[in-house]
Amino acid sequence: MLQRIVKPLMLAALLLLSQLTYATEGMWLPQLLSGLNEKEMKGMGMKISASDIYNINKGSLKDAIVSFGGFCTAEVISSQGLILTNHHCGYESIQKHSSLQNNFLQNGFWAKTAAEELRNPGLFVTFIVRIDDVTQAALQDVKPGMNERERQSAIDKRLHEIRQNARKESWQETMVKPFYEGNQYFLFVTETFSDVRLVGAPPSSIGKFGSDTDNWVWPRHTGDFSMFRIYAGKDGRPAPYSQDNVPLSPKYFLPVSLKGVKPNDFTMVLGFPGRTTEYLPSEAVKLTVDALDPAKVGMRDAALEVIDGYMRKDEQIKIQYAAKYASTANAWKKWKGEMLGVKQTRGIGKKEQYEANYRELLNTSPELKVKYSGVLDSLNEMYRRIRPYAQARDYYSELVRNVELFTAGDRLISFLGNVRDKGEGQYETLRQQFLESMQPFYKNYNAQVDHDVSVKLLEIYAKGVPKQYAGAEYAQICAENNNESRMLADKIYGLSALTSLEKLKAFVQQPYNAVVAQMWKDPGTRLIMAMRKGFVDNVSKPVNDLQSSINSLQRTYMQAQMDVMAGKKRFYPDANSTLRVTYGKADGYSPRDAIHYDFYTYLDGVMEKYVPGDYEFDVPAKLIELYKNKDYGRYGVNGKMPVCFIASNHTTGGNSGSPALDANGHLIGLNFDRTWEGTMSDINYDPSICRNIMVDIRYVLFIVDKYAGCTRLIDEMKLVK
Numbered sequence: 001m002l003q004r005i006v007k008p009l010m011l012a013a014l015l016l017l018s019q020l021t022y023a024t025e026g027m028w029l030p031q032l033l034s035g036l037n038e039k040e041m042k043g044m045g046m047k048i049s050a051s052d053i054y055n056i057n058k059g060s061l062k063d064a065i066v067s068f069g070g071f072c073t074a075e076v077i078s079s080q081g082l083i084l085t086n087h088h089c090g091y092e093s094i095q096k097h098s099s100l101q102n103n104f105l106q107n108g109f110w111a112k113t114a115a116e117e118l119r120n121p122g123l124f125v126t127f128i129v130r131i132d133d134v135t136q137a138a139l140q141d142v143k144p145g146m147n148e149r150e151r152q153s154a155i156d157k158r159l160h161e162i163r164q165n166a167r168k169e170s171w172q173e174t175m176v177k178p179f180y181e182g183n184q185y186f187l188f189v190t191e192t193f194s195d196v197r198l199v200g201a202p203p204s205s206i207g208k209f210g211s212d213t214d215n216w217v218w219p220r221h222t223g224d225f226s227m228f229r230i231y232a233g234k235d236g237r238p239a240p241y242s243q244d245n246v247p248l249s250p251k252y253f254l255p256v257s258l259k260g261v262k263p264n265d266f267t268m269v270l271g272f273p274g275r276t277t278e279y280l281p282s283e284a285v286k287l288t289v290d291a292l293d294p295a296k297v298g299m300r301d302a303a304l305e306v307i308d309g310y311m312r313k314d315e316q317i318k319i320q321y322a323a324k325y326a327s328t329a330n331a332w333k334k335w336k337g338e339m340l341g342v343k344q345t346r347g348i349g350k351k352e353q354y355e356a357n358y359r360e361l362l363n364t365s366p367e368l369k370v371k372y373s374g375v376l377d378s379l380n381e382m383y384r385r386i387r388p389y390a391q392a393r394d395y396y397s398e399l400v401r402n403v404e405l406f407t408a409g410d411r412l413i414s415f416l417g418n419v420r421d422k423g424e425g426q427y428e429t430l431r432q433q434f435l436e437s438m439q440p441f442y443k444n445y446n447a448q449v450d451h452d453v454s455v456k457l458l459e460i461y462a463k464g465v466p467k468q469y470a471g472a473e474y475a476q477i478c479a480e481n482n483n484e485s486r487m488l489a490d491k492i493y494g495l496s497a498l499t500s501l502e503k504l505k506a507f508v509q510q511p512y513n514a515v516v517a518q519m520w521k522d523p524g525t526r527l528i529m530a531m532r533k534g535f536v537d538n539v540s541k542p543v544n545d546l547q548s549s550i551n552s553l554q555r556t557y558m559q560a561q562m563d564v565m566a567g568k569k570r571f572y573p574d575a576n577s578t579l580r581v582t583y584g585k586a587d588g589y590s591p592r593d594a595i596h597y598d599f600y601t602y603l604d605g606v607m608e609k610y611v612p613g614d615y616e617f618d619v620p621a622k623l624i625e626l627y628k629n630k631d632y633g634r635y636g637v638n639g640k641m642p643v644c645f646i647a648s649n650h651t652t653g654g655n656s657g658s659p660a661l662d663a664n665g666h667l668i669g670l671n672f673d674r675t676w677e678g679t680m681s682d683i684n685y686d687p688s689i690c691r692n693i694m695v696d697i698r699y700v701l702f703i704v705d706k707y708a709g710c711t712r713l714i715d716e717m718k719l720v721k
């Protein structure tokens, strides 16, 4: 009897202990793992060593990971350059190949032979060849007392030299990036391939299943993947697109595991996370969640509501606005989650506690006290000062982003600026280019939708931005329109040249000087110029000055934290779109009292969510049939088909498409999102609730094999059973 009670208790204690002895926070530099992380990773179950992950003398895991187009991650999964990334990362490429007759977004696309693989001009992938610490050389001319501009120019000169002198092959490139807020610099030797062809994608009803409703949410049931192939010249080196190019023979490719993942298994994600800010002072976190996030969310709430209303009524508008809506909604939903998450985890209180700790420790070291006293206070003070300006900046940038007329106006202004700089002799050529570049914009533009968005957003802007920031010209225009945004919008959308490509063409058909003169007469361009002037004069200058002081203080505060907490806390650099390794364990979580989330979803869950004909939750007939027959081949387990799982890997935007690897470095999943309660991980990672979401690799294989019948792709992979 006793035995039966003691044993579970002991187990629970052991589990607790094991959970306390590792930390899943961190996006680590692959070349520094052996010193900083390897022991912990092995303790958590990793079977390979740090030199299997990053090695410059032989093929290692890092040689199978690419930055996909600079905005996502992809990984090589065959000896013939086949790469795997998310459906939402390949979305634009898939869309560009789609037409009403061949709608690959709706129906999916599978190249049955190599000849059917589709080229994607503009798309590229980048491998990391080598990473070197060049901090000393980069900072050698930096002298105390330099201002930010002097400091940067001293560094830039050295960076140029470092890149020039870097050891590399002729077809490789170099890049140097700052880390730890500019306290350290690393050189990257890279290899970029620009012949990247589309190989396969499931229909959106699998690849985007759940769409915006399920976005940022667990439990999830999305098969968010697509496949491409890297082509190289016959010599295996990067080459522009050519029919003679051959599939890349990579230095390394990932074996694909059919074994799946069990609770508490070690997992690791390699990829290119974009941006995090984990070392901000408390005032900066307050600024983000109390002032900036609410301003941006408020603007987008209104814009999305208007657009959604039209999309539901009108098929044409739905096609025109689907991609724009998804991208606006993605960040909007993340900011909402971020505000909520920081509040629920008492993020600001935690920062304040951390700062109290830091101060206490600082005071115990006379030497550090001299060096860093006052830094944190000044930094917090600067964030208090920048607050109203930063909020006005965000209101302005959201207005310009979401009212498309402003986007068009800004592009018109920069075209005219271009003519001014290059000379009027270039007017004709530049005008042609400008009008051509505006064609795709107007193809997806509806002036009625935009009018309604502008009514709402101009109103929010007028309420949210103090008069002295918005400027006199803007106030004048408002006064002329009874301070009513509807009256203003009616006038603009009735009369402005910006509301259609035809009107814009006629507008710029005039001589250059006449166009410039008209800019203050057309009611649309007049408002845009007035608001832009208010922004430049009253907001962007103070923001830039304050930001420059903040950057300098933030850099010192970063170094101060590292010195003061030396030996007590490990520091990883904030994400900056460079290759990182993060590791954790497959694990569910409890977001609130009495609620626990399992770490796995199955095809049964897809069928639970199924709404026939719905644009978010429809399920393709073939998939329903496979489900009914339980026809899962070697990919199912115990009569069920795994779909997605979560783990405590620390990821962010840019990690989409990153491989999830098991203890042996074998591919078990594909990262694509984070859970709702954990979206604040960019500013305040909390291991108890922050989870990344991955699609199970067996679901990917099942769709490729059983759903699409594209077995040639399965055959080129190295499957581990």
Ligand code: ARG
Binding pocket: 088, 208, 210, 211, 212, 215, 216, 326, 327, 330, 653, 656, 672, 673, 674
């Ligand atoms: N939230 C994920 C990321 O930030 C996925 C976005 C794509 N999916 C979507 N439904 N919009 O990018």
Ligand code: ASP
Binding pocket: 072, 651, 652, 653, 654, 655, 656, 657, 672, 673, 674
């Ligand atoms: N969905 C994100 C991406 O596209 C990943 C994330 O933010 O977790 O990179």
